[in-house]
Amino acid sequence: MGFLDALLGGRGKRVKGAAPDRLFAMTTAQVTLDTGLGLKHKSAAGIVFQPLETADFDGIVKETEELLRAGAEDTGTAVESSADEYGYRWLIFRDPDFEDLVVALNTISTQLQESGYGDRLLAAVFPFEDKGQTVYFIYNFKRGAYYPFIPAPGEQARDSERELRLKAQVGAELPFEEDITRWFPLWEIPL
């Protein structure tokens, strides 16, 4: 946010849409995570956004969902939709083929971005399994960057040590969020 924006109380400028290739960076990083660190993807990925209570927005989401469901016959990607207690909508994709998951996430995110709703997108979430524990990689659309999120046992606890270690391990493979104050948790991820 520039000086003039601050002076004028925000000019309602669009947050710049993240480049799609940044989302796709997960496709290659996943291989490293798998072979190098033994993190297995859970054959699922999700996208979370703020639904707008408008006909246009509803229409676009429904249309894209149908598009993805129709495509599921070729790719085998299953689509689920759910709402969480914070009023956000989740679209969950299930497919053993990791690339198909990233493509599906990209389809819905570009569809929303092209329709002018890009700033409704909160995050894309990739769950991995590591010795029975779930490790999430969260992609923040506003910042076009990834960060790890590992919930620990206990209410709203996270394993920061392992998260930081993961950054050291795969930081070079992904557009990583450098500012750890932006490593916002997402509690109760339905994945």
Next chain:
Amino acid sequence: MATRQTRAIFPRDTGLQVRMLLTLFLLGLLYVALIGALLAAGTGLVLMVVIIGALSLGQLFFSDKLALSAMGAKEVSPAEAPGLHAMIERLCIQADLPKPRIAVADTHVPNAFACGRSQKSATVCATTGIMNVLSPSELEGVMAHELTHVKNRDVLIMTIASFFASLASIILQFGFFFGGGDDDDNPSILVVLLVSFVVYIVSFFLMLALSRYREFAADRGAAIITGRPSALSSALVKISGAMERVPTQDLRQAERLNAFFIVPTSVKGAVQTLFATHPPMEKRIARLQQLETQLQAAA
């Protein structure tokens, strides 16, 4: 459909920005006049400018702690208020802001405010009253409003804007204190006093106007962050209704913090509009309604 161009759901509010810019311009003009008068009057006043500058800086650094302790607000950890933390974390992702400190004040007055000089040192505070009165989506609207204050650096801007106003007011007090007597031979002191008087009066109203414009901007920002202008509207209605029923003792306690409250606690008063730090409820709701209309019309 894929060829559709990226478009803004909420077009810019140019009118609001023009008014804000005009207010800032007038304030600047006023302050230049004051500086001119001070320079003309001689060097003794320069020292005063430095002292008041230091005071303002101090205010900027400590006002958040003062505000919080005046409200009896306590910072809460994620474990103490998990819901509030999680809600604000998501709003921060949406608004692209670092997470502020979160505080809760234990009072029935339904209110919320933001303080802190920068985005990194910001604190947002909600009262237990507001958390009880509002539904989650309404509370989300209110917190997004406060986060927009943080994002727009309203505390910093209002402090800077009020710097010369407080300078003028101090010169006035100073002048009246030492007034008359020996100063009569020096007409420039009289000029400084006169200019300070005008600066003080005019800047007072300009700053109130600026504060109201920034409230509109924060409402607008909240609508953009949450995508639910109507949730904030209904929160404003609920708060304003509930405000009239709360005990006056709490109201008085809260008085000092009016500037960054979501609804000023002094509800009565006819000349309110000119003297108010916040725009009238109906106007805020009308603007939010307008945003909701724009949102619904997007197709």
